Amino acid sequence: MSPLDRKLLRDLWRIKGQAIAIGAVIAVGVLMLVMMTGLVSSLEETRKAYYERYRLAEVFAPVTRAPERVVSELAALPGVAAAEGRVTGAALVDIEGSALPLQARVVSLPDFGEPKLNDVYLTGGRRLEGDRTDEILLLQGFADAHGLVPGDTLRLTVRGARRDFRIVGLAQSPEFLYVTAPGELAPDDARFAVIWMSRTAAEAAFDLQGAFNEALLSMARGASEAAVLDAVDRILEPYGGQTAYGLEDHVSNRFVTEEISGLRTMSTGVPPIFLGVAAFLLYIVISRMVEAEREQIGLMKAFGYNNREVGLHYFKLVIVIAAGGAVTGCLLGIAAGNAMAGLYLEYFKFPFLIFQLSPGPFIIGFLTSILAASAGGLFVLRRVFALTPAVAMRAAAPADYSGAGAFGSALNRLLDQPSRMVLRRITRQPGRMVGAMLGIAAGLALSGAMIAVMSGFDETLGIAFGVIDRSDVTVTFTDARSDKILLELARIPGVKHVEPVRMVPAVLRNGLKTHRGAISGLVPRPRLNRALDSDLDPIEMPGSGVILARPLADILDISPGEMLTIEVREGRQPDLQVPVVGLADSLLGSPAYMDIAAINRALKEPGRVSGAYLAIDASQSEAIYSRLKNMPTVAGVHLKDNARRSFQQLMDSGAGAMRYVMALIAFVITFGIVYNTARIAQAERERDIASLRVIGFTKSEASFVLLGEIAVVTLLALPIGAVLAFFLTFGVAAGFSSDLYQIPAGFGRADFGMAALAVLAASLLSGWLVKRDTDRTDLVSALKSKE
Amino acid sequence: MPVSQIEISENLHEAIYRTVGLTKVYGEGAAAVHALRGVDLVIPPGEIVVLLGPSGSGKSTLLNIIGGLDRGTDGEAWFEDQNLADMSDAELTIYRRDNVGFVFQFYNLMPSLTARENVELVTEIADDPMDPGEALALVGLHERTDHFPAQLSGGEQQRVAIARAIAKRPRVLFCDEPTGALDSKTGRAVLKVLKEVNETLGSTVLIVTHAAATADMAHRVIHFADGDVREVIENETQADPDEIEW
Structure with missing residues (x-):
């Protein structure tokens, strides 16, 4: 082993804490990519094999x-x-x-x-x-x-x-x-x-x-x-x-296709965001780490090593960390993908699992990490190479803080020296600070977007079952009946309100795009089950024309004003030409609404209903159910509470369950970023802190310079992170939305609060870990080492 | 003229520092390095004391221990009537804050503070400090007080470091190779400042160096070798730094 390689190993050992923290962030980014793609391809392969083996038509x-x-x-x-x-x-x-x-x-x-x-x-x-x-x-x-x-x-x-x-x-x-x-x-x-x-x-x-x-x-x-x-x-x-x-x-x-494609959308949309954030952090960390090696680089050049050899040496250091992280991420990703596939196996009720891995995500994860790390390293090395060995080796010149923007004397009077040290570092070395700030902001954005999407799931359920559907019970009849049956329902004691619905199975067609679904015929101003616009205001059923759920309009590639073909799959099966007159934000499923009289007229079946929404007195529910059970015309009775529970379960065990895993990973990355930022700041200020301690500052007074910097950078990162999170939420929410349900993209105050708390907690913990270390610093050796 | 250890110890009540069997061992077992091997030493107050010796002789280790930066492995290290070996970390901090000023070979200035602010760093936490301007004037820096370290020469940076060290009117000023990174002209200027501090403030000045010529300006010269005091010499006259051969 060459002496340089031995140095490499010792250097790695010396910076092991930081190397592990960086490697972990990369590992988690790669893990996510490998896990998601492995999971999706495994589920697709398994479904295909299951269909083939049991000869599905x-x-x-x-x-x-x-x-x-x-x-x-x-x-x-x-x-x-x-x-x-x-x-x-x-x-x-x-x-x-x-x-x-x-x-x-x-x-x-x-x-x-x-x-x-x-x-x-x-x-x-x-x-x-x-x-x-x-x-x-x-x-x-x-x-x-x-x-x-x-x-x-x-x-x-x-x-x-x-x-x-x-x-x-x-x-x-x-x-x-x-x-x-x-x-x-x-x-x-x-x-x-x-x-x-x-x-x-x-x-x-x-x-x-x-x-x-x-x-x-x-x-x-x-x-x-x-x-x-x-x-x-x-x-x-x-x-x-x-x-x-x-x-x-x-x-x-x-349904299965929709769930798997939900996972696929997620696997192509979300992991790259995670990996991108990890790569960005890697770039920042590596560049600052190599910067700290400046003196040794000068020394190696003085010995006669050329730029290429020195560059290669540090490139190896970077590669070992990046590759270590990427390999760990791949292995963990395979394990996690396998475990998740096992869970989904149960969820999808597949009798067996074909675990499938493609090399794509490995290569992407590996290359992204190594490119980001190399970019960070090379950028700094180029600057160091520009110096002569003598200059590079010289006892580091004090960093120049004489730049423009001197503090007003008024401000100076307000601040003591340590506070000035904190502020000047931020105002006069903006490059480093902006890097650290953006890193933390990206971490916050990641966690924030995940938190926003989590609350989006709750919002979807809340709106769908609280605002859109306000009924207690839905009754379906064995076939379309005369609306006289509504009177019969209304006469049941405890039934407070009855609202008819006419569901008509149909194929909706716009040119080559089709969707097999149903038309919901509603009364003009429904009270129990309503179509809502994007402001959650009810849409009145127009005398003619159809209102489509937004995702349905997307599937059919149709906008208001255009004609929709409705191929009715009931009775005489007529084909209807109906204009699209509006879009509804339904969040669940992809309904198409018409006025009940209009659809009945079009079918030439006036006064027909296929079901009804009921508002009931909860104290009489048992008696009502028993009456309904004994009505021969009633084919089914659905309770909204059951439906809500089923949906909650669907969101918690299907593709939506991934949100918990991803949120966990987001928090890991966020902590990794904050911790790394604190560690780098510590490395850069170690000597200053030791000097302060020697002069007679207490441990707490001296660490203020470091912790103050971390605090200010964290606080400045919060608003930037909020803006990033706002935009990131659109991407992540779209990744989690499918035809089965839509997740609204909204980064609200509560989401920001939660994300900010997570970042602050990470910051406090990192600060505590760093302070614990600086308190233990050996003053003598810290003073002797030059930066 | 050489004097024996016993004669000095008769003046115990006057000593500012006194060590008894002070030992410092780095590492354990076969790999152990004995930096100090039971040093007995007495330093009277108000003198300029130069600790001479080759590198590795233990002089910096001694300075670090009596300066409250490090602890001995065994033995006693008294500052007047307080044994530094018995002090907690927090008490050592108070000791440094109240009594000791440090000057290092590499200055150790805060790069983000101006010359004046570096001095204020100390005057803010000291009991009876000088005016920062006064301290800077004492080291001959009247003008460049609003410059940042990056804008100052090596000698100027070292003078700021001295001003920072003396601004609290320390009982003791510790200087570890204060001229090590400086040329002869700047080095002499720095030594002059140290002499002036000794004369005007009455601070005891301890200088660790391997530049033997510096010894001529001292009241007392302590020769170190192999982790112990080899010889203590009291100078009857002290040379002016200008006369020192570099």
């Missing part, structure tokens, strides 16, 4: 009643690889102890053998046996939520007939990763069941002997989905086809 074609022979017609279509018909429909589950009826979806499995498409993954018990009509498989999530196990009996109501079934097995399916009761946004395992029964049993239950009401298709490689959809629609049309749709419009898949 790529085309779903609902139909009223098609004879079984039509399946072979579908299978023969060009571009179709496999086709299968099945029977599916709605049911109610009667669980003892549950005040509300629970909705369920029944799906048929072939009597013999495995299904060609949409197989199930058995998690307990056994598969259905032959054509036994009293056996069912139950969705694992629902079974868990209600403590049901194979062997238990489940009572179902299908088409008005009540019957008991025996649960023989529990299952999961790529088709039902997420289950959402009709009319609800957030999934809830406890309130929606999926039940598989034999084809024979399902045909009997839904009166579809020898027929199917849903076709599943998989496509040959390279086939055009649009062409297949068209062909399928043509074949099924005579049997009441309701328009085939591809996987991207499938509810569960869309």
